[in-house]
Amino acid sequence: MWLLVLLVLLVPPGSSCCPLPPLPPRFSFLLNSTDRPLVHFSPAGVHNTTTLLLSDDGSTLYVGARDAVLSLDVSQRDVISLKRKTDWSPAPSETDACKTKGKDETVDCPNFVQVLLSINSTHLYVCGSFAYNPHDAYMDAQSLSLVRTASKPNTEARGRCPFSPLQRNTAITVDGELFTGTTSDFRGLKPIIARHISKDGRPDVSQDTSISLLEDPEFVSSSFDPAEGKLYFFFSEVAKEYSFTEELRVARVAQVCKDDVGGQRTLQKRWTSFAKAPLLCQPPKQPPLTLLQDVFTLQPPGGTDTLFYGIFTSQWLMDSRSAVCVYKLQDVRSVFGGSYRTFDMQMHQLSPLQDRHSYLGKCGLGNATDAVLAEVKRSFLTSGSVKPVGGVPVFSTGQRYSRIAAMRTNTTDGKEHTVLFLLTESGFLHKVLLLAQGPRLLEEVQVFTQPQLLKTIVLSAAKGVVYVGTSEGVTAVPVASCQSHRTCSRCVMAGDPFCAWDLNRRLCSSVTPGATNMVQDVENSHISQECLEQTKVQNLSVEVHLNEVVRLSCSKPSNLATLKWTFPGERAEQLSVQSADGGLMFLAAPDTLGTFRCTSKEGGHEEDVVIYTVRQRALPRSPALPPTVKQYNTDTSDHRETATNPPEITENEEWVPLTMEPSRNLEENPPENPGHVSDDGENKVSPTQGATESDYGYRSDDPTTAGAETSGSDQQLEDVPDIKCLKEKSYFSELLVVSLLLAVCVSLLMLTGFFRWRQRKAGLKTSPLVTAEEAGEAQDSLESVPSLSPDSSTPELKVVE
Incomplete structure (x- = not known):
């Protein structure tokens, strides 16, 4: 209950507690994407x-x-x-x-x-x-x-790394000495910040155990300040300065002096310089984030201030927010040089220290009095908190991050920019560009598939590679993949400080310092005129059959772009359906033939992605016409016809009359293989792939035919069409043979059935249906019939031909 009250008090009036939505990346690359190649190392038998x-x-x-x-x-x-x-x-x-x-x-x-x-x-x-x-x-x-x-390996390493392989720790070496933040017992309940392998005869030093200086900490990182000889340890722990029924974890930074040797009587072999301070990180109009996940130290170039980039999340799992806050080293120094809280030994509470003591948080207290060291022992928590640069996070989103790395880079205009690399819990590496107008999530790259409890990222700024270590192996991720931006406008619109368009080579490549032939605009993504001149739109010719389902594909240049189709007519727009991936589907019909244009719009810039010209596929190509062909003159005043004997037709060919529009430009040698590139450079692809190839007609080599195609008015052409008899392969003979065979088979079946019926009927007549006596009487009656011999008095029968 009290914890909820605290959160309400920490949130400014009028703010919202709703979680932030995840910021969409401009580009997304799945594992093993060809546009974003990665290098994996995962040998057999090597794990974790x-x-x-x-x-x-x-x-x-x-x-x-x-x-x-x-x-x-x-x-x-x-x-x-x-x-x-x-x-x-x-x-x-x-x-x-x-x-x-x-x-x-x-x-x-x-x-x-x-x-x-x-x-x-x-x-x-x-x-x-x-x-x-x-x-x-x-x-x-x-x-x-x-x-x-x-000689005692079973005890020597305690306090240098944890017993549990799942417990996080931090370690750093300075001048051959080892400084660690970890736990020193089997159960992992005794945290320790210590110096090991001390040189020059100095004793190893750790923090005082008579007072609980650390409350269940989780160490994430450590850093060294050579100017003041101090080491800083970053961790999250339970905040004992708040009395709540539920434990509240907060982010901390602790300091110790590198050359601290402890006191002479008080705090022997214990830190006399130990102190810790809270780290604040609160997105605008949101509750504060108190759990520290990782910290990256960005060393200064040329004497500027050192910066600490920290990832903060919520300690409650239902809250998926993350934020990146940046702290200056000078601000950390100021907080440790300020006022402190003191621990009441009797009440076991921390309360503000009334007087300000200059020796608190300072180095070189080895010879201090017992009274001073007693005060140092009690006063280890600062009253002030370290606030981020600008008071707010430089980047916040509704997605949880676990690791961070940062680097500086220069663009073609000489300006310096900071780029963050953030590892998500789901296995993606996000690249974020920090600008004065706000952060930009440039891309996300999938680097592993299975959830990982332990992972590490190491940045090589000189090589331009981020190395990610997980249980699945080691993955090398280049900081940029410029070759994936294939046009000048897309290269500039990407806003990647590592990439620029090379006007001479006509490709998107890595930035070369001082180069004058490169186009780049990271802050505004403004497309210059010289860039537009080198941006070529893809033109594709699609040839289809009528009543055929056609699908035209169009890929978005980025996740933030929106696609719009321009249709050859209103009817074509009504008969088309746009899919979720930006493609277009329709049924080939006379109303859906023409030019389809896919346009992308992003940030005020609009450009054509691809242009399709959809045409109807013509009949298959036939041999050239012979000079002896029957044709009609297009002049209606004198319908003279020239009749000659047509060439002999083979068995599998027939003469087919085709009516062609004289005004259409006919191809003399149409292509035979779909999907090829014609002589004029026009791409022709299959409709199932977004386009098809076909021929639109044929042009006769006969000069009389050519003259007929170009003379006469439009009305005359409609009244008397130009008829050409083309010798074309036919399947009529094959169909006739098949029909005859089928008829023969049916006749045989019918004859067989008829003969079987006659045999069955004849069998019925020869069966003994009368008695023997009746048969004898019948025989007698037949004998009494007069004979028709020649001697008979009956007239003679003659056959008349």
């Missing part, structure tokens, strides 16, 4: 490649995996190859000991490498969970050979 370290020269990527450490050759942007692999797994006895503690053999008991850092120019420092019993070691950077760091 989630700890990454890039060498100083950018040619080698070190990977901490499960039971192994690898070095990868990334000197080329489009290739990742394995250089070395060192197995580093627990012994069977250590795995058995892990299982006896109630841990899963495959999930908890392997060695998950969680810390991988350069300790000097020749060696690496590695630390792994090692069957829930952390181990660490030195490694040769070239051969990856292991060198144990201590």
